[in-house]
Amino acid sequence: MASKTVIAKYSVNRDEFEIFVNADLAYDYVTGKIKDPMRVVEVEEVFKDANKGERQSEEHIKKAFGTTDFAAIAEHILKKGNVPITTEQRQRLAEEKRKQVIETIAMNAIDPRTNAPTPALRIENAMKEARVSIDPFKNAGEQVEDVVKKISMILPIKFANVKMEVTIPADVANRCYGTLKQFGLKSEQWLGDGSLQAIVEFPAGLQNDFYQKINNATQGRAAVKIV
Numbered sequence: 560m561a562s563k564t565v566i567a568k569y570s571v572n573r574d575e576f577e578i579f580v581n582a583d584l585a586y587d588y589v590t591g592k593i594k595d596p597m598r599v600v601e602v603e604e605v606f607k608d609a610n611k612g613e614r615q616s617e618e619h620i621k622k623a624f625g626t627t628d629f630a631a632i633a634e635h636i637l638k639k640g641n642v643p644i645t646t647e648q649r650q651r652l653a654e655e656k657r658k659q660v661i662e663t664i665a666m667n668a669i670d671p672r673t674n675a676p677t678p679a680l681r682i683e684n685a686m687k688e689a690r691v692s693i694d695p696f697k698n699a700g701e702q703v704e705d706v707v708k709k710i711s712m713i714l715p716i717k718f719a720n721v722k723m724e725v726t727i728p729a730d731v732a733n734r735c736y737g738t739l740k741q742f743g744l745k746s747e748q749w750l751g752d753g754s755l756q757a758i759v760e761f762p763a764g765l766q767n768d769f770y771q772k773i774n775n776a777t778q779g780r781a782a783v784k785i786v
Contacts, residue, residue, distance in 0.1 A: 564601050566609045569640030571623045577609040578602070578636055586648045588637055589696070590655060596634040603629050642696075652695035659699035660706055661686070664716070667762040668707070671717045676764045685710040721763040725773065726782040729753030735776045742769050758786065 563583055569576045579601040587593040607615040617627055624632050644652070665679040689709045694702060707716060722745070727735050732755035739747075743761040750756055761769065773781045 565643040567636050567640055567642045569636040574615070574619050574623060575607050576615055576620070576623060576632070576636060576640075577606045578604070578633055579609060580637070580642070582643065582645075585637065585642050586644050586652070589642055589644070590652060596637050597630050599637060600629075600633050605629070605632060649695050653693050656695055656697070656699045656702070657686075657693045660693060660702055663700065663703050664707060664764075666764045667718045668716045669719050669721075669763040671715055674719075674763070676766050677714070677716055681714060682710065682716075685714040688713050719763040720760050721766055722758060722760045722786050723769070724784050724786045725755075725757050725759060726750075727755045727757070727773075727777055728780050729755075731777050731780070735773065735781070738772050738776060 563581055564579050565582045565585065566577050567580045567585060580599045581601055584593060584599045588596060588599045593599065605615045605620055607613050607619075620632065621627055624635055626632065661679050661682050664682050665677060668677045668682070669675060670677055686706065686709075689712075691706055691709050693706075707718075710716065725739065729752060732749075732753070735755070739757050739759055742759045742765065745758045745760050747755060747757045759769070770783065773783060
């Protein structure tokens with residue numbers, strides 16, 4: 560085996576399922592840089608003890624995964640099982656997940672006292688103060704709720720959507736239509752003077768981004784109000 564070959568493991572009902580994978584490519588798969596699990600696999604075989612070369616039985620494989628298709632099994636093991644990575648890779652992955660968690664919270668959260676968006680830096684500082692740890696192997700979205708609970712005593716925060724009515728002058732209405740769709744266009748009405756009146760709804764944390772894009776597109780001539 561090549562020096563960068565490691566064993567990815569998955570256990571179910573006391574049965575072990577192991578496959579040989581390339582360590583660097585496995586990390587790329589875990590982080591989403593590679594989509595095809597077969598690019599990661601070194602040997603197209605499922606073992607019960609890879610170090611001893613003992614193959615897992617087809618019966619146990621079928622029972623555990625509901626299929627004997629190797630690509631589907633490899634994907635399951637890589638996503639749900641234990642994929643060995645280096646300490647450096649683990650730290651890098653945890654940092655990437657931490658950034659994703661912060662971005663998700665900042666996009667969706669507001670300060671309930673002011674209804675203003677919560678800046679990413681304040682969220683990051685609250686996580687440090689609360690000593691929040693991030694699981695490098697768990698989906699970032701699945702960790703958001705737990706993180707919010709831990710930082711809420713330090714930073715008042717809640718998730719909410721905001722609904723806005725936007726009136727755009729006729730000469731720039733078509734130019735803004737794509738932005739309105741991007742931010743959740745709910746309804747539209749073309750007025751007699753050719754201007755566009757629309758209702759959009761989007762995560763409250765994106766308010767500043769919305770204002771900036773609409774103002775840039777209309778040279779600050781759009782009328783925007785929360786409804």
